[in-house]
Structure formats: C-alpha cells, structure tokens
Amino acid sequence: MKCEVAQQALSEAMDQALPLTDDTQSHIDGCYRCQTFARGVWRIRELTRIELAPPVPDLVSSIMGRVADEAADRLLGWAPTSRRRVVGSWLVRQRAVAMALVAGLVIGVVVTVGGVIPSHRVDTEALASEIPRDLIRAATSLKGYQATFALTELGWTSEVSRRTFTAEVAFIAPERFRVQVTDTTTYPSEGWPRNDLLLVTDGRRWRAIGPDPCPAGALPSCPSSESVEQATVNRAPFDSETASPTDVIVPMTVLAAQDRVSVLGPDRVGGRNSIAVQLTYQDASPLLDYLRFLGSWRPFFPQDRVVLWLDRGTWFPLQYQVFPAAGDERSLWAAQMGLPNEPPQAAIFTATATSLSTEPPTDSLFDFKASRNATDERFDDLGISALSSAGSKIVQPAVTEGLEPYRYGSFARTELRPYDHAVAAYAGGLGWLTVTRVAGWDQPALFGVGPFAEEISLSANRGVAFYVPATARDPRRLAIHTERAEYLLATNLPRASLLQIAASMPLTGLRPPGRWLVHNWPGGVVRNGLDPTQAIARSKFPVLVPTVLPGGYSAAVAQTLEGRGTRGITIVYRRPGAELDGVGLLLYQATGQTLPPPTSAADQVVTVRGVAGRWSPEEHLLEWMESDVYRSLFGPAFGLQDLLGVAAVLEAP
Amino acid sequence: MREPEPEIVDRARAGDLLAFASLVRDYQADVWRFAYHLTRNRTLADDVTQDAFLRAFRSIATYRGQAKFSSWLLRITRNCAIDAYRRTRHETVVAFDNDPGPTIQSGTAASDERLRIEAAIKRLPMELREPFVAIEVMGFSYQEASAVLGVKIGTVKSRMFRARAFLMHELTEGGRAREV
Numbered sequence: 059m060k061c062e063v064a065q066q067a068l069s070e071a072m073d074q075a076l077p078l079t080d081d082t083q084s085h086i087d088g089c090y091r092c093q094t095f096a097r098g099v100w101r102i103r104e105l106t107r108i109e110l111a112p113p114v115p116d117l118v119s120s121i122m123g124r125v126a127d128e129a130a131d132r133l134l135g136w137a138p139t140s141r142r143r144v145v146g147s148w149l150v151r152q153r154a155v156a157m158a159l160v161a162g163l164v165i166g167v168v169v170t171v172g173g174v175i176p177s178h179r180v181d182t183e184a185l186a187s188e189i190p191r192d193l194i195r196a197a198t199s200l201k202g203y204q205a206t207f208a209l210t211e212l213g214w215t216s217e218v219s220r221r222t223f224t225a226e227v228a229f230i231a232p233e234r235f236r237v238q239v240t241d242t243t244t245y246p247s248e249g250w251p252r253n254d255l256l257l258v259t260d261g262r263r264w265r266a267i268g269p270d271p272c273p274a275g276a277l278p279s280c281p282s283s284e285s286v287e288q289a290t291v292n293r294a295p296f297d298s299e300t301a302s303p304t305d306v307i308v309p310m311t312v313l314a315a316q317d318r319v320s321v322l323g324p325d326r327v328g329g330r331n332s333i334a335v336q337l338t339y340q341d342a343s344p345l346l347d348y349l350r351f352l353g354s355w356r357p358f359f360p361q362d363r364v365v366l367w368l369d370r371g372t373w374f375p376l377q378y379q380v381f382p383a384a385g386d387e388r389s390l391w392a393a394q395m396g397l398p399n400e401p402p403q404a405a406i407f408t409a410t411a412t413s414l415s416t417e418p419p420t421d422s423l424f425d426f427k428a429s430r431n432a433t434d435e436r437f438d439d440l441g442i443s444a445l446s447s448a449g450s451k452i453v454q455p456a457v458t459e460g461l462e463p464y465r466y467g468s469f470a471r472t473e474l475r476p477y478d479h480a481v482a483a484y485a486g487g488l489g490w491l492t493v494t495r496v497a498g499w500d501q502p503a504l505f506g507v508g509p510f511a512e513e514i515s516l517s518a519n520r521g522v523a524f525y526v527p528a529t530a531r532d533p534r535r536l537a538i539h540t541e542r543a544e545y546l547l548a549t550n551l552p553r554a555s556l557l558q559i560a561a562s563m564p565l566t567g568l569r570p571p572g573r574w575l576v577h578n579w580p581g582g583v584v585r586n587g588l589d590p591t592q593a594i595a596r597s598k599f600p601v602l603v604p605t606v607l608p609g610g611y612s613a614a615v616a617q618t619l620e621g622r623g624t625r626g627i628t629i630v631y632r633r634p635g636a637e638l639d640g641v642g643l644l645l646y647q648a649t650g651q652t653l654p655p656p657t658s659a660a661d662q663v664v665t666v667r668g669v670a671g672r673w674s675p676e677e678h679l680l681e682w683m684e685s686d687v688y689r690s691l692f693g694p695a696f697g698l699q700d701l702l703g704v705a706a707v708l709e710a711p
Numbered sequence: 712m713r714e715p716e717p718e719i720v721d722r723a724r725a726g727d728l729l730a731f732a733s734l735v736r737d738y739q740a741d742v743w744r745f746a747y748h749l750t751r752n753r754t755l756a757d758d759v760t761q762d763a764f765l766r767a768f769r770s771i772a773t774y775r776g777q778a779k780f781s782s783w784l785l786r787i788t789r790n791c792a793i794d795a796y797r798r799t800r801h802e803t804v805v806a807f808d809n810d811p812g813p814t815i816q817s818g819t820a821a822s823d824e825r826l827r828i829e830a831a832i833k834r835l836p837m838e839l840r841e842p843f844v845a846i847e848v849m850g851f852s853y854q855e856a857s858a859v860l861g862v863k864i865g866t867v868k869s870r871m872f873r874a875r876a877f878l879m880h881e882l883t884e885g886g887r888a889r890e891v
C-alpha cells in the first residue's frame with residue numbers, strides 16, 4: 059500500500075468516525091511517515107476544535123434592518139426600474155411609512171423571539187432562606203434609595219490601564235430604577251470611546267443608552283463608537299429580558315449563594331460599621347450588572363476574588379473590590395485575553411459608595427420618552443382591580459408573604475404565542491413574585507421549568523408541583539399543571555415562602571400526561587423522566603458515573619436520546635429542596651458525537667482526565683472526548699474546579 | 712447543526728418577517744462563524760453574514776426543502792464569502808486574512824502550536840479551506856459539507872485529504888523552509 063492511499067484512508071476514517079481497515083492499520087504501524095501524518099492530523103483536529111472562538115457580534119438588528127428595508131420596498135412595489143425615478147419622491151414618503159410598519163414588527167420580534175417560554179436568563183434577584191432575616195427585611199421594606207459610587211478599573215488596555223467613573227443609582231420600589239455612569243477617565247486622545255451609560259425604567263418602559271461593547275483588539279477605532287439605544291415599552295412586570303440590576307442596592311442574588319460566601323469579619327468603611335465577605339467573581343457578577351449592560355469593560359476570571367463590605371444596619375454595599383485569582387489557569391486566561399500578569403494581592407476593580415440615602419428620589423428621574431424603535435412586549439396592563447373581577451381567570455394565592463398586588467395584565471396573542479398568557483405581580487421593596495397563568499398551552503412540556511424540574515408534593519392536599527431552584531441569574535420557579543391551565547410562580551423570595559404561597563392557591567397540581575415524556579422528532583427520540591439506574595443499564599455504550607458526589611447530591615432522573623448514529627444519556631444529580639442550584643448537576647454522555655465547535659471567546663482549554671477538554675465559564679460547562687465518547691458536565695452552581703473534581707472520579711458503574 | 716421547525720420555515724417562505732427574524736436569531740452565530748473561518752477577517756465576516764441573510768430573505772420563497780435549511784443557508788453564506796473573496800482580489804481595501812484573529816499569545820508549547828496551525832490554515836487555498844472549515848471547524852459530515860459546498864461527496868473527501876496534507880507540509884517542511 060502506498061503512503062498516500064493509507065493517509066487518505068486515515069483522513070476518511072477520521073471524518074466518518076470509522077475504524078481503519080486492517081491493511082491500512084498495518085501499513086501505518088510499519089511506516090514512520092504515515093505515523094507522523096496520523097499524529098499530526100489528529101493534533102490539528104484537537105487544537106482546531108478547542109481553539110478559541112472569536113466573539114460573535116450580534117448582527118440581528120442590522121440584518122433585520124436591511125431585511126425590513128427590502129420588505130418595505132416590496133410592499134411598495136419599488137423595483138429598481140425606470141419607474142423608480144418617476145414616482146421617486148412619492149415613494150420616499152410612502153416608504154418611510156412602510157419602513158416604520160415593517161421595522162416595528164421586526165424589531166419587536168427580534169428582541170422577544172426566544173423569550174416565549176420564560177425558562178432561562180431571567181436576570182433578577184434570588185433570595186435564599188439561609189440569608190439572614192435582616193437582609194430580607196431590609197430588602198422587602200425598602201421604599202427608596204439613592205447612592206453615588208466612585209469606580210476605578212485597572213487593566214482595560216495597555217494604553218489606558220486605569221479608568222475612573224462615577225455611577226449614580228436611584229430606586230423607588232418596586233420597579234423604578236435608574237443608573238447613570240459617567241466616564242471621568244483622561245484618554246490619550248478624543249478618538250477613544252467613552253463609557254457614558256444610562257439605564258432607566260419605570261417598570262412599564264425600559265431604556266438603556268451607551269456605546270456597544272468594543273473588542274479590545276480594535277481599540278481605539280471601534281466599529282461603532284456612537285451611542286446605541288435599547289428600549290422596551292409595554293414591558294411585563296419583572297421582565298426577564300430587561301431586568302433592573304438591583305443587586306447594587308441590596309445584593310440579594312450575591313448573598314443568596316450563602317454556602318459559597320466567606321465572612322471575613324467586621325470592619326469600618328467611610329465611618330460606618332460594616333461586615334466584609336468574600337466570594338468568587340462568578341458568584342458576585344450580579345453586583346456589577348448595573349455597569350455591564352452596555353459599553354466596554356475589562357474581563358474578570360470566574361475564580362477572581364471579590365471582597366464586599368456591607369453596611370451592618372442596612373445591608374447596602376459600601377465598597378467592593380475584585381482581586382485576581384492565583385494560579386496557572388488564571389495566567390493562561392489572562393494571556394488569552396491580552397491582559398498583563400496581575401498579582402493576586404492588588405485590586406483590579408474598586409467601587410466605593412461616596413453617598414447613600416434611603417430618601418426616595420424624585421419621580422422625574424424615571425421619566426423618559428420611549429423611542430419610536432422601542433420593542434413592544436405587548437403586555438397589556440389591566441389594572442389591579444381587574445385581578446379580582448369576574449373576568450379574571452387567574453387564581454390568586456391567599457398567602458403572599460407580605461407582598462402586595464402590584465400589576466396584573468396579559469400578553470397579546472400572536473403566532474409565536476398562540477395561547478392566553480396572563481401575569482399577576484406582587485411586590486414589596488425589592489421582593490417580588492409573579493403568578494403566570496397559561497391557557498391553551500400547545501407544547502408537550504411543563505411551562506417555564508424545563509424537563510428536569512423536581513417534583514414536589516404541595517401541602518394541604520394541593521397535589522404536585524415542579525420546582526427549579528434559583529441561580530445567580532434566574533429566580534426560583536414552580537410549575538403547576540392543572541386540568542384547565544398551566545401555572546408558573548417565579549420569585550426572589552426563599553423556597554419555603556414560594557411553597558407556602560403555592561399551597562395557598564386553590565388549585566390541584568397534576569402530573570403531566572405520560573405522552574409529554576417521550577418526544578419523537580425526525581432525528582430520533584428523546585425520553586424524559588427515566589430512572590437513572592435503569593437508563594444506564596439500557597445504554598449501549600460505556601457510561602461513567604461519579605463515585606463521589608458533592609454534599610447532598612444524588613442521582614434524581616435521566617433522559618436518553620436515540621438518533622441516527624447517536625445515543626446519549628443525561629443523568630441529573632441534585633440536592634432535594636435546594637435554594638440555589640438551578641437545574642442541579644447534569645452529566646451528559648453520547649456516542650456518535652464529537653466535541654462541537656467553540657462558541658465563546660471566553661472558552662478555555664483545560665486538562666480533563668488526562669485529555670484536552672474545554673471549559674465554557676459563561677455556560678458552566680465542562681466537555682471532553684474520551685474513548686470516542688463525548689462527555690460533559692454542566693451545573694449553574696458549579697465552577698471549573700468543582701466540575702473537574704467530579705470528572706476525576708467518574709468510573710464505570 | 713439543529714434544524715428549524717418546519718412551520719417557522721414555511722411561514723418565512725410565505726413572507727412572515729417574524730418567522731424570518733426568528734431564523735436570523737437562531738442561525739446568525741453559525742453563519743458568522745462559518746463566514747469568519749472562511750474569510751479569517753471579522754469585518755468581512757460581518758458583511759458576508761448580512762449579505763447571506765439578505766440573499767436568503769430574497770430567495771427563501773424558492774426554498775422547497777430539497778436540502779436541509781442549515782445547508783441551504785450555509786451554501787448561500789459560502790457563495791457570499793466567495794463573492795467577497797473575489798472582490799477583495801480586485802479591491803485591496805480590505806484583504807482576506809489580515810485579521811489577527813482571537814488573541815493567542817505565544818509563550819507556551821500549546822499556544823505556539825496553535826499559532827502555527829492558525830498561520831498554516833490561513834495559507835490554505837480557498838478550495839481546500841472550504842472543506843476544512845466545514846468538516847474540521849464546523850463539524851459537518853461529508854454529506855452536509857457536500858450540500859453546503861455544492862460539490863460531490865468524493866470531491867469533499869479528496870479535498871479534505873489534500874487540505875490535511877497541505878497543512879502537514881506547511882507545519883513540517885514548509886514551516887522549516889520559512890524559518891530558514
């Protein structure tokens with residue numbers, strides 16, 4: 059056999075995941091040149107598939123802008139012919155009208171598509187029962203808040219290594235929020251983009267203004283240094299897509315991760331008694347959400363250390379600092395990000411409150427005129443009085459843990475939302491609860507909680523409900539399937555409060571129909587709700603399971619996938635009754651599947667069980683190939699080291 | 712790559728902009744990545760992505776489901792990238808391959824190796840880069856790559872092998888020659 063023939067056979071076998079023929083294998087075994095080729099091409103594959111992905115820009119708006127332009131031309135029959143000249147001026151005027159119609163339609167859907175089922179990325183606070191009672195009381199009784207923070211950021215670029223800002227924050231309970239960030243940095247020249255930002259909402263309208271994020275490599279010549287505006291009108295209460303980053307006021311989300319918070323001890327900041335706590339940036343990131351909604355900011359490593367000083371009386375943050383983590387992985391990440399070597403003891407970001415008040419700010423701070431291009435969420439506020447009227451079908455809880463009815467309304471029915479969707483919101487200070495009722499639900503799945511929710515028996519013989527703990531981004535959720543409608547409760551109150559509220563609703567929760575557990579689609583079949591042990595026993599490839607699990611976790615449920623050339627199994631591990639674990643810990647294993655291409659510039663190459671794998675910090679996902687089996691571990695409450703620890707103890711059952 | 716719900720495609724074919732916007736949101740990242748790896752230039756990838764969706768919008772009424780939607784869309788993307796390539800051969804304003812790509816700093820063995828592979832990929836002729844990107848980067852099967860690139864499966868196989876042979880040559884003999 060000639061080398062070229064052997065190498066071509068090897069190339070084809072690689073691409074089709076086929077074994078080599080005996081002839082080819084024996085040639086390669088005895089041929090140094092072909093062995094070099096084989097090692098080289100496999101190495102190219104390994105490094106190509108785990109190479110850094112370039113950051114993908116969001117082009118949806120600009121694409122749909124051009125599509126809307128073209129659609130408007132079509133509406134007007136505006137073809138590139140001589141007719142265009144004759145009726146040009148008339149068409150220009152008509153076109154503006156058509157453009158507005160089409161653009162309104164398009165921009166509306168660009169932002170709302172994907173949010174039909176509110177199952178993820180709900181960027182709100184999450185309280186936990188472990189959080190001190192004083193914090194809950196402080197948060198739920200807060201009427202108003204005003205503060206100014208002085209901010210210092212180091213390491214943005216090599217040319218501008220230190221930037222300074224002031225941030226003015228204002229809040230009136232429950233939903234009026236405003237933050238204005240003023241960039242006070244002295245830049246090398248006028249060409250550098252300034253990070254001047256504004257976010258303001260009165261609950262029903264929401265608006266963010268500032269420059270688009272600019273890749274560090276492109277600075278100072280950003281593709282678009284002009285300010286952009288994102289706006290929403292007819293916004294639903296506590297909307298997930300346009301959330302208010304209120305952790306800057308009381309860090310309910312951040313401190314909800316109580317088991318990952320270290321208390322450093324008492325201290326004094328600005329003449330006030332404070333308590334200092336420490337946690338990772340991964341857990342503390344909601345604290346900085348009030349800055350990072352637009353503009354360009356330096357990146358932080360998920361394991362960077364955040365020290366937070368909280369006022370002992372009010373739980374308001376007085377100061378917080380970010381310190382670089384130590385270790386080789388952090389150094390490698392910094393090199394990938396183009397950052398200098400940063401010593402662990404020097405803060406790279408500092409925010410200090412220079413003024414604080416619980417005096418409610420003036421209403422006029424939250425007034426603004428919504429732009430014509432604002433996204434219309436099409437939530438129709440019907441008024442609180444309508445909640446108790448005969449026309450309202452939504453079942454109200456008798457217990458609301460001190461929260462008062464705040465808003466009630468419904469979404470307009472559309473082709474993408476072909477069901478009745480009503481929402482009642484209850485609020486008190488920063489605490490909130492939404493009760494959603496969906497009638498005419500057309501999907502074979504519970505509304506709003508995904509396939510791995512934990513079944514819970516409600517007290518007072520109210521039947522069963524399906525619970526998903528909170529994460530740093532998502533609120534606690536509880537789905538109730540009833541004979542007539544789907545209910546979804548979402549809140550930042552503790553789990554015990556949520557269950558008490560649910561049990562006070564005169565509903566009987568049912569298990570979903572058995573047919574919802576099996577999904578047939580052209581590519582195969584997905585089976586949900588399986589017993590993990592039985593699912594593993596039936597799998598026809600070498601499945602591994604952890605011999606040791608994080609404290610309190612156990613195998614809860616499994617899902618299998620059978621498709622053309624692919625077999626996969628997902629095992630869900632969770633802590634029953636958890637407050638903050640999200641869906642828990644998911645171990646997915648599959649044959650006939652290779653490592654998919656990377657999706658984020660933040661992805662890192664890591665060693666997992668002796669082979670090169672990939673860690674996606676934004677997704678909390680660790681994945682690798684082992685013995686021709688694709689394996690991944692996912693857990694919103696877990697960091698890289700936690701998941702590497704689980705991966706290290708995987709063994710055949 | 713996942714496929715869209717047939718109903719969404721049908722509605723987009725019927726001129727429903729809401730449905731088309733849904734497809735743009737779902738596929739823009741894949742289209743941009745494919746365009747970027749073909750052009751190795753972020754600015755061109757932005758342009759190619761926008762052109763590809765605009766062309767898709769113009770021609771979706773003629774899409775009859777004869778190929779997978781993702782293959783059909785990426786084939787349009789590939790054609791747009793080829794057009795951009797031809798343009799840049801005549802207009803030297805923006806050249807292919809002049810983008811530094813994701814920041815990889817030299818210093819470790821793995822990062823040096825990655826830099827060398829990155830440089831070798833940039834030297835791949837377009838005819839060989841296409842199957843390499845489709846199969847090695849995007850993870851397509853031969854059949855999918857054939858549909859996207861508009862060539863027979865046998866051609867994909869042989870070009871893929873030639874791409875690998877080219878890269879191995881560049882990383883060994885070619886690389887050494889350049890270092891001299």
